[in-house]
Amino acid sequence: MLEISGLHAGYGTSMVLHGVSMTIPRGTVTALMGRNGMGKTTLCRTLMGLVAPASGSIRHDEAEIAGLPPHRVAARGIAYVPQGRGIFERFTVQENLELGVAPWGGRVPAHVYRWFPLLADMRRRTAGTLSGGEQQTLALARALAANPTTLILDEPSEGLQPSLVEEMATLLLRIVGERRMTLFLVEQNLALVRRTATIVAFLVDGVIAGGAAARELAANSPLIHRHLGL
Numbered sequence: 001m002l003e004i005s006g007l008h009a010g011y012g013t014s015m016v017l018h019g020v021s022m023t024i025p026r027g028t029v030t031a032l033m034g035r036n037g038m039g040k041t042t043l044c045r046t047l048m049g050l051v052a053p054a055s056g057s058i059r060h061d062e063a064e065i066a067g068l069p070p071h072r073v074a075a076r077g078i079a080y081v082p083q084g085r086g087i088f089e090r091f092t093v094q095e096n097l098e099l100g101v102a103p104w105g106g107r108v109p110a111h112v113y114r115w116f117p118l119l120a121d122m123r124r125r126t127a128g129t130l131s132g133g134e135q136q137t138l139a140l141a142r143a144l145a146a147n148p149t150t151l152i153l154d155e156p157s158e159g160l161q162p163s164l165v166e167e168m169a170t171l172l173l174r175i176v177g178e179r180r181m182t183l184f185l186v187e188q189n190l191a192l193v194r195r196t197a198t199i200v201a202f203l204v205d206g207v208i209a210g211g212a213a214a215r216e217l218a219a220n221s222p223l224i225h226r227h228l229g230l
Contacts, residue, residue, distance in 0.1 A: 001023065001024065001025055001026045001059075001060070001061060001062075001182065002023070002024040002047070002058070002059070002060055002078075002150055002182060002184060003023050003024075003057070003058070003059040003060075004020055004021055004022050004023070004024075004047070004056070004057070004058055005021050005056060005057040005058075005059075006019050006020075006021055006055065006056040006057065007019065007020040007021070007043075007046065007053055007055075007056035007057070007058065007066075008020075008053065008054040008055045008056055009042060009043075009046040009051050009052070009053040009054055009056075010042065010051075010054065011042075011051070015054065015206070016039045016042040016206050017039050017042055017043055017046065017053075017206045018205070018206040018207050019056070019207065020039075020043060020056070020203070020206070020207065020208055021208065022201055022208055022211075024150075024182055024184050025182070026061075026149075026180070026182050027176065027180040027181065027182060028176075028182065028183070028198050028199070029172070029173075029176055029183040029185055029196050029197045029198055030183070030184055030185070030197060030198065030199050030200075030201070031185045031186070031187055031193040031196070031197035031199070031200040031201070031214060032184065032185070032186045032187075032200070032201050032202075032203055033186075033187065033188060033190075033193065033200055033201070033202055033203070033228060034188075034202055034203035034204060034228070035188075035204075035228060038203045038204055038205060038206065039203055039205070039206040040154070040186045040203055041082075041083055041154055041186070042206075043186075043203065044080065044082070044152050044154045044184075044186055045082075046058075047073075047078070047080075047152060047184075048070055048073055048074075048078065048080045048152065049065070049067070049068050049069050049070040049072065049073040050070055052067055053066050053067060060073075060076055060077070060078060060150060061076075061077070061149070063076065065078075074146065074148075077147075077148050077149035077150060078148055078149075078150045078151075078152065079100075079143035079144065079146055079148035079150070079151050079152070080143065080151075080152045080154075081139045081140055081143045081151070081152070081153050081154065081156060082154050083154040083155045083158065084158075085135050085136055085138075085139040086139060087127045087135055087138055087139050087142070088127060089126070089127050089128030090126065090127075090128060091126070091127055092123065092124055092125060092126055092127065093119055093122045093123045093124070093125055093127055093130070093138055094108070094123040094124065096127050096138055096142050097112065097119070097123075097138070097141060097142055097145050098145075099142065100141075100142035100143060100144075100145035100146050101145050101146060108145050109145060109147065111178075112141050112144055112145050115141070115144070115171060115174070115175060116137055116140075116141045118134070118137065119137065119138060119141055122134070132159050132160065133160055133161070133164045136156060136159075136160060136164075136168075140153070140156065140168075144175065147179075148181070149179075149181060149182060150181065150182040150183075150184070151181055151182070151183050151184070152184045152186070153183070153184070153185050153186065153187070154186045155186060155187060155188065156168060156185070156187065156192075157187060157189040157192050162191070165189060165191065165192050166191075166195070168192065169191075169192050169195040169196050172185075172196050173195075173196055183196075185197055188228065190217065190224065190228075193214050193217070194214050194215055194217060196214075197214035198213070198214060199211060199212075199213060199214060200212055200213075200214045200217060202223065202228075210223065
């Protein structure tokens with residue numbers, strides 16, 4: 001479980017998050033939606049220890065992690081796939097995956113290749129030669145190689161064609177089900193959110209502005225119009 005309470009964070013004297021509070025139950029998929037510039041990525045980076053909070057609490061499985069450096073957050077079982085993927089383009093697929101194995105590299109778990117059989121056939125290819133969809137797959141697989149209990153995904157569908165988004169949704173549901181993993185999905189793709197999430201919250205100007213059951217949202221929902229402008 002990931003519990004966020006009264007979280008304020010930003011860059012220097014410029015605050016981006018203003019008292020964010022939300023709970024992400026263990027073994028569920030919770031989505032966060034919002035327009036660009038609302039603070040979604042800052043929230044992800046703060047959860048991961050890449051941005052220091054000004055105040056507030058972040059508890060993961062009852063342990064306080066607010067303010068911990070990224071390597072200690074990762075050691076507590078949290079993995080993060082940032083927007084833009086963040087793979088090492090000059091390394092091979094295999095080397096990227098090995099870097100994901102905590103704490104300093106090692107053998108890639110067999111279930112990673114079971115979930116991503118395409119990568120098994122590409123393990124000697126340089127990551128920079130992969131397509132956008134393949135790179136996103138690699139970024140996700142690398143995060144899962146560390147066997148996290150909680151996974152944070154920031155805009156994983158960005159740049160992917162609809163068929164690949166559907167494949168991603170199916171795979172995420174399978175992984176969450178098999179591992180009873182907690183998934184925090186930051187996403188603007190309504191189809192992916194409705195397909196995978198149980199609950200969706202909306203972030204507006206650094207504040208949680210409401211929430212709803214994900215499957216009840218439709219493209220013409222007043223919440224979608226209000227918070228996403230769709």
